[in-house]
Amino acid sequence: MKANDKSSQRAGEISLSVNGISKRFPGVLALDKVSVDVHAGEVHAICGENGAGKSTLMKVIAGNYRADEGDLVFRGVKIDLRSPLQAKELGILLIHQEISLVPELTVAENIFLGSLPYNRMGFVDWQQLYRRTEEVIAKAGFKLSAKDIAGELPVARQQMVEIARAVALQSSLVIFDEPTASLTEAEAKALFDTIRQLKENGVAILYISHKLPEILQISDRVSVLRDGRYQGTLQTDEVDENAITALMIGRHLENPNDRPASHPGDEVLSIDRITVPGFIDQAELSVHAGEILGMYGLVGAGRSELAEVIFGLRDSPDVSMRWHGKPVKISSPSDAVRLGIGLVPEDRKDHGLILDMGGATNMTLPALRAVQHFGFISRDKEVRIFEDYREKLQIAARGPFASVRTLSGGNQQKIVLGKWLSTHPDLLILDEPTRGVDVGAKAEIHRLISELAKAGMAIIVISSEMPEILLLSDRAIVIHNGRVTRELPRAQLSEQTLVEGITST
């Protein structure tokens, strides 16, 4: 049978050869003659900065894009992919960052979605479906139950279901695109076990991530891309993070800890008590002028939700805050903006920007008051604000009124920053300020945040990236299990103390 034939590849032999692939988009050469071999039974990590070409390469391999140059040789045969469906039939499966299960259906139905077994009457043959699901689960070695409802499973299990699909399809090359982006550490561990299981079954695995510790942990070999060019392949057990980083950015990073301690001023916001239903139970925190407060915690710990309560976006049954020493109640974002609070949200595209509007238009949105005269907007003032921040933040935009949709993540984020800086806030809350931003822009944003604090702004940085917290914070709090588990002054800040915060009970 054709299907059986698909998965029979011996460990060690080359599963996929990428030969001199180039891909051009209007204005950019996303991939420049990239060549990489992937062996059966290996986890081959692809890493690089944002914009290095990782995702493009994966999309070429999975049939989403067609290469302009070069070819793909899959299991000894040159292939010309025209669609993801064709790739899937050949045995190449891309597992996306976002989970794409039908939450109301069972595990079994999700695994065999699109290829459900039918009986003679044309109805679903449930017995056969469950039997085959059990077989797949057993083969993959997963801890899943065929009849569970997919939507009720924890995220890591849901991801297993996605991977089980790959097993059911008898894919021989599985591509993971940033699979741990929304997983907790424990869930990530479970995922790694799953991946190892796949590997033992002889599947070739491409693993894209920019998280180096993870790559060191899971991969056998790692290939690095920079600016669309192949930089080299390393044996993972022979290298450390620095060697990979050096290849990724072509230079060594400065040590983040060389920063003079700041001298915070008066208390700007102090929260005596805050409860975020479902997340946080009676926490307290405060932030001073000129201080950067780091807020660390796992995804789902309720950090963003906490910011939403402070900003008046979310109701809380129990909150008591003081603003510059005086009790306040913030019941809507306009209250918060009026007081002088800015929020750079985690989700740039959905919450930060109006993508079809221009940079200037986006920037003046929270501060329309400042650019109006009897209700009429002054275009001159808008343009001036935009040009001002374009220069200060080094934003590469086509013009004040050109849509921001096509800008890179870094430039979009700078527009969101400019938007809030133009309101001259006393307190700026930044939720994952450098997510999806390339390394260059990341450094600029970090420098900017430090400068703002130096100029006297109170800043809260929410991040799940430990290095970011370590780099920026004058003081950090750790949120875990609904409580503030640690409050750490800069002198006590280290990976160790942060990890203690999320592992202690």
Next chain:
Amino acid sequence: MLLQIIRKPFHLSYYQLVIAFFGLALIGILFVAPTMLSPDNIKLVLRQGSIPALMAIGVTFVVISGRLDLSIGSLLSLCAILIVDLHDKVGPVIAIGAGLGIGLLVGCVNGFLVAVLRLNPLIATLGMLSLLQGISLIYSDGRNALIMDPENTWFSFIGRSYIAGIPVPIIILIIATIGFSILLRYTTFGRKIYAIGGNEAASRYSGINAKRIVFSCYVISGLMTAVAAVVFSSRVMGAQNNSGSGLELYVLSGVILGGASLFGGSGTILLSVVGVMILEFIQNGLLIVGLPYYTQWILTWIVIIAIVWSDLASKRYREHQ
């Protein structure tokens, strides 16, 4: 596939493709009925079209904010019945006042249901359409209303007179178009409407009070329909309780033909008015050619489907770039 072959070489967007189609249709009709272009006929069509065009101004606000107002057809009927009936009973001033008052009130109720209670705009305003139809039937007892002595009331000035040779309804339309264009394009209020339609969550995160703005859009919509009803009553000097029936979709199709997206965030007053006028001219041409009046309903369907398709296609195209 065929569409791609037409579209690609000319670098047309999906929307432009649809507009080109209707443009060609109009030119085709012109060939068959050249009398359409006589100054008298043009004036006639513009005067006729100023009623749905006034309504379109209000609807444009609602559509840009990313919502719908389907109650305006019945609202026109109710206001017209009320104005005509009260005219002979209590005089034109109070009659006009009552009509505008009802428009305002209905706008407020729609605004409250959609903006504050967050009901689905389609359902809320469709319900209102039904409610208002019922009320105007009850109010009129199913009978048509008529102004008894149309020659001897200043009320006829609004719909029937000319200033410098231009029909008054057209002048009202021009003034309203300019005024509301300025409101939408140059004020913070207008900017906020575009922002909410473009991305409501991001607008909220920017401190914009979406409730208040959306509410205001419905109020404007109700009010403009009442203004259209004043013009209508004065022109016809009478009203049936189904005068506005079907107008809600007709006006909406004019608005989206003018380039306002049903996803919100785009559109202009002037183009909405032009959109309605294009429909009026096509319909006028069809009448001259000899097709019955109610082909308008079929035309409405064609426009809505074509534009909604182009809107969706270009959105998909944009997001997959």
